[in-house]
Amino acid sequence: TRYVYRFGGGVSDGGKGDKNLLGGKGANLDGMASIGLPVPPGFTISTPVCALYYDAGESFPESLKAEVSGGIAHIEGITGKKFGDAADPLLVSVRSGARVSMPGMMDTVLNLGLNDATVAGLAQVSGDARFAWDSYRRFIQMYSDVVLELDHGRFEEALEIAKEDRGYHLDTEMGAADWQALVGEYKALVQELWGKPFPQDVHDQLWGAIGAVFGSWQSERAKVYRRLNDIPGDWGTAVNVQAMVFGNMGDTSATGVAFTRDPATGEAAYYGEFLINAQGEDVVAGIRTPQYLTKAARERAGAKPLSMEEAMPETYAELAAVFDLLERHYRDMQDIEFTVQQGKLWMLQTRSGKRTAKAALKIAVDMASEGLITQEEAVLRVDPAALDQLLHPTLDPKAPRDVLTKGLPASPGAASGKVVFDADTAEKWAAAGEKVILVRVETSPEDIHGMHAAQGILTARGGMTSHAAVVARGMGRPCVSGAGSLAIDGKAGILRVAGREVKQGDIVTIDGATGEVMLGAVPTVQPELAGDFGTLMLWADAKRRLKVRTNAETPLDCRTAREFGAEGIGLCRTEHMFFDSARITAVRQMILAEDEAGRRAALAKLLPEQRSDFVQIFEVMAGLPCTIRLLDPPLHEFLPHEEAEFAEVAAAAGLDVATLKRRAAELHEFNPMLGHRGCRLGVSYPEIYEMQARAIFEAACQVAEETGAAPVPEVMIPLVATRKELELMKAVVDKAAQAVFAEKGRTIEYLVGTMIELPRAALRAGEIAEVGEFFSFGTNDLTQTTLGVSRDDAGSFLTTYVEKGIYARDPFVSIDVEGVGELIKLAADRGRATRPGIKLGICGEHGGDPASIAFCESVDLDYVSASPYRVPIARLAAAQAAL
Ligand code: ADP
Ligand code: MG
Numbered sequence: 001t002r003y004v005y006r007f008g009g010g011v012s013d014g015g016k017g018d019k020n021l022l023g024g025k026g027a028n029l030d031g032m033a034s035i036g037l038p039v040p041p042g043f044t045i046s047t048p049v050c051a052l053y054y055d056a057g058e059s060f061p062e063s064l065k066a067e068v069s070g071g072i073a074h075i076e077g078i079t080g081k082k083f084g085d086a087a088d089p090l091l092v093s094v095r096s097g098a099r100v101s102m103p104g105m106m107d108t109v110l111n112l113g114l115n116d117a118t119v120a121g122l123a124q125v126s127g128d129a130r131f132a133w134d135s136y137r138r139f140i141q142m143y144s145d146v147v148l149e150l151d152h153g154r155f156e157e158a159l160e161i162a163k164e165d166r167g168y169h170l171d172t173e174m175g176a177a178d179w180q181a182l183v184g185e186y187k188a189l190v191q192e193l194w195g196k197p198f199p200q201d202v203h204d205q206l207w208g209a210i211g212a213v214f215g216s217w218q219s220e221r222a223k224v225y226r227r228l229n230d231i232p233g234d235w236g237t238a239v240n241v242q243a244m245v246f247g248n249m250g251d252t253s254a255t256g257v258a259f260t261r262d263p264a265t266g267e268a269a270y271y272g273e274f275l276i277n278a279q280g281e282d283v284v285a286g287i288r289t290p291q292y293l294t295k296a297a298r299e300r301a302g303a304k305p306l307s308m309e310e311a312m313p314e315t316y317a318e319l320a321a322v323f324d325l326l327e328r329h330y331r332d333m334q335d336i337e338f339t340v341q342q343g344k345l346w347m348l349q350t351r352s353g354k355r356t357a358k359a360a361l362k363i364a365v366d367m368a369s370e371g372l373i374t375q376e377e378a379v380l381r382v383d384p385a386a387l388d389q390l391l392h393p394t395l396d397p398k399a400p401r402d403v404l405t406k407g408l409p410a411s412p413g414a415a416s417g418k419v420v421f422d423a424d425t426a427e428k429w430a431a432a433g434e435k436v437i438l439v440r441v442e443t444s445p446e447d448i449h450g451m452h453a454a455q456g457i458l459t460a461r462g463g464m465t466s467h468a469a470v471v472a473r474g475m476g477r478p479c480v481s482g483a484g485s486l487a488i489d490g491k492a493g494i495l496r497v498a499g500r501e502v503k504q505g506d507i508v509t510i511d512g513a514t515g516e517v518m519l520g521a522v523p524t525v526q527p528e529l530a531g532d533f534g535t536l537m538l539w540a541d542a543k544r545r546l547k548v549r550t551n552a553e554t555p556l557d558c559r560t561a562r563e564f565g566a567e568g569i570g571l572c573r574t575e576h577m578f579f580d581s582a583r584i585t586a587v588r589q590m591i592l593a594e595d596e597a598g599r600r601a602a603l604a605k606l607l608p609e610q611r612s613d614f615v616q617i618f619e620v621m622a623g624l625p626c627t628i629r630l631l632d633p634p635l636h637e638f639l640p641h642e643e644a645e646f647a648e649v650a651a652a653a654g655l656d657v658a659t660l661k662r663r664a665a666e667l668h669e670f671n672p673m674l675g676h677r678g679c680r681l682g683v684s685y686p687e688i689y690e691m692q693a694r695a696i697f698e699a700a701c702q703v704a705e706e707t708g709a710a711p712v713p714e715v716m717i718p719l720v721a722t723r724k725e726l727e728l729m730k731a732v733v734d735k736a737a738q739a740v741f742a743e744k745g746r747t748i749e750y751l752v753g754t755m756i757e758l759p760r761a762a763l764r765a766g767e768i769a770e771v772g773e774f775f776s777f778g779t780n781d782l783t784q785t786t787l788g789v790s791r792d793d794a795g796s797f798l799t800t801y802v803e804k805g806i807y808a809r810d811p812f813v814s815i816d817v818e819g820v821g822e823l824i825k826l827a828a829d830r831g832r833a834t835r836p837g838i839k840l841g842i843c844g845e846h847g848g849d850p851a852s853i854a855f856c857e858s859v860d861l862d863y864v865s866a867s868p869y870r871v872p873i874a875r876l877a878a879a880q881a882a883l
């Protein structure tokens with residue numbers, strides 16, 4: 001097998017640019033080379049080598065050495081320079097590159113190939129001794145840090161002292177001799193810290209760096225990132241070795257990063273930052289303030305330093321042409337890294353750019369309208385989960401705000417929370433249910449877990465392409481970066497700004513769309529649902545087969561869900577209606593009654609209340625199917641606790657407190673989840689279900705009368721295990737329906753069905769379907785009962801289970817396809833065999849989870865039902881599942 005793939009100078013061994021084989025960076029370097037873009041020549045060591053390296057106890061396959069030599073020869077052939085040649089040395093960068101971009105991997109090493117001999121050659125050929133010695137000291141510093149993993153603080157300290165000794169303030173004041181002297185000190189430091197001299201053999205340097213890239217795949221940081229982002233450990237990383245180009249050879253040289261469209265808003269305008277006479281990651285490191293790419297952006301920001309468009313018009317024009325070419329080639333918005341060496345443009349990286357949900361929507365809709373992609377592709381391009389960001393409220397523009405300062409609008413959305421100054425505290429407080437804003441001078445990959453736990457991120461340093469900004473956008477967290485006027489003292493837990501102090505635990509609000517930072521919590525407003533969002537949703541609706549309903553029991557939730565496009569109610573939980581303070585006494589009276597007569601007296605009080613609930617809901621859902629679940633929870637959930645509550649019930653029921661307490665004690669259960677609940681209540685006390693059914697049909701008749709649009713009630717019996725249970729309960733419902741229809745002189749179309757939430761019901765679905773007219777898979781309980789895991793108690797061990805790979809994902813979040821999924825499939829098949837065309841839906845939390853929705857599509861359910869805010873997510877996910 002081949003391990004090394006060359007690119008550049010008319011060669012592109014990678015063929016179709018396979019990311020799995022070459023990693024993202026390598027595949028696209030190869031891709032750019034293949035379409036004739038100026039890419040410094042190089043080669044990629046493929047990702048499978050990473051696994052081979054670990055399998056062989058951290059050593060390389062036999063044939064790799066020769067292949068790498070061939071790769072170096074390829075670069076030498078094109079550049080005319082020789083690796084390790086003291087007269088005209090070839091320098092290379094060594095870059096990691098997994099399939100997806102991954103913080104935590106080894107940082108890039110630049111200028112590799114410099115040593116005591118080649119530095120002189122570089123000085124000679126470039127005619128710039130200062131540049132050569134500066135490059136050498138940068139190389140030693142980087143190599144010592146990322147490959148040898150020595151304490152980089154010591155190197156920075158040495159540089160600071162060197163400047164101080166000479167009375168300099170800036171690196172730019174250091175001359176050739178100064179850098180040369182520092183190189184001497186750096187080498188001594190390496191000897192001291194590493195116990196060996198800095199490697200002078202360029203091949204040792206190269207293999208050291210290659211080993212370090214593969215070694216970093218198993219670093220803690222990389223593992224944490226993989227866990228948070230569901231990236232499999234066996235993918236491995238590739239290594240890219242590439243000829244150096246220099247952005248630090250004077251004022252006609254530069255380095256920069258750019259997006260082909262605005263990654264925050266999606267606007268079709270080039271967007272980026274660059275630095276003249278700079279190398280590598282100087283732009284993102286925040287050492288110097290970068291300049292704007294375009295004149296328009298510079299003017300909008302009111303900044304002085306010339307944009308690239310103004311400072312280097314010809315190279316800029318060339319770059320802009322490359323942007324267009326790349327967008328057409330990859331058919332997506334690109335995130336690009338480039339360097340200009342003495343007026344010549346070089347492309348160093350391109351990839352699909354990370355973007356906010358808002359930008360993702362706009363770019364998908366725009367690109368489809370531009371004809372660059374199809375409508376199907378546009379629908380597939382937007383991550384349903386990311387819509388969440390758009391559906392939630394933003395800051396009320398009219399609300400008063402106490403603005404502390406302003407930074408860069410790095411990732412949109414608004415968030416309020418308590419200030420914390422480190423990632424561990426953020427994680428701890430968030431776990432305790434607090435909303436927090438993580439405030440840092442700048443963030444690094446070590447902060448990822450805290451960023452994840454926080455509602456929002458605020459940094460004092462760093463631009464729009466800083467670590468904080470990029471990661472926050474990817475996670476969908478609001479972020480304000482580079483708020484330079486913040487003086488952060490994390491140790492003391494204090495932040496000073498504009499003469500004021502904010503302490504750890506104080507509440508602030510950040511607006512990632514404007515960059516504003518405010519003291520206190522600022523109220524929010526509802527999002528805009530028209531525009532690009534509306535367009536994409538229409539396209540999605542045209543592609544999906546699954547219907548989308550909502551889980552809702554208040555008129556407000558029903559309205560929200562309808563605005564979000566719900567096509568009915570999949571689950572209306574009637575018990576929630578009973579907790580209302582005005583009703584709870586009657587509910588308690590019903591529960592604690594000693595006989596049917598006592599219960600009926602209490603139920604008579606509840607009937608009009610329950611009817612008016614349904615009237616309101618049916619009015620909102622006019623003409624749409626509404627699945628209403630009859631009473632489900634264990635009765636003891638409603639029991640009185642306090643003396644006053646007992647007294648109130650006693651008065652209402654005309655019973656004494658002692659009797660009530662005895663009755664309450666009788667109702668105690670050891671395992672209520674598996675106790676007297678669901679249809680078992682209806683079997684014991686049919687009058688409860690009778691009252692609820694009556695309320696449903698009276699309300700339906702009333703709404704039909706008033707509006708002419710009759711709802712379609714689907715009366716759902718919970719926790720059925722046997723055919724007989726359902727048969728008994730259906731008789732109660734049907735009898736109530738007939739009675740109401742006779743009284744009102746009209747009939748309403750309705751169905752009686754059941755929730756499938758017990759394994760026995762799934763197994764016996766064939767005979768249950770003889771009675772039930774629909775099934776709704778109650779996957780919350782079905783997961784609990786199938787796995788034998790209580791959702792409320794799973795927290796203490798389920799994370800470990802997921803970490804150890806026992807379950808791929810939390811089975812309460814994403815359906816356990818192999819187990820619970822098999823029961824669903826079997827029940828669906830058996831139900832359909834008895835009653836062809838039986839209506840099938842899902843109403844657990846899973847109804848809003850894209851992966852679970854894909855499963856529902858695969859077993860041909862009729863609809864999914866999700867909470868109101870997840871309805872659009874479900875619509876999009878259903879379309880994607882169908883495509
Ligand atoms: P990351 O994955 O962190 O973006 P890269 O491998 O892209 O790391 O390297 C970071 C930066 O180093 C690049 O943006 C570029 O500025 C610089 N760099 C990498 N390779 C070269 C090279 N061959 N010549 C000049 N600069 C390079
Ligand atoms: Mg990096």
Ligand code: MG
Nearest residue numbers: 025337348349
């Ligand atoms: Mg890069």
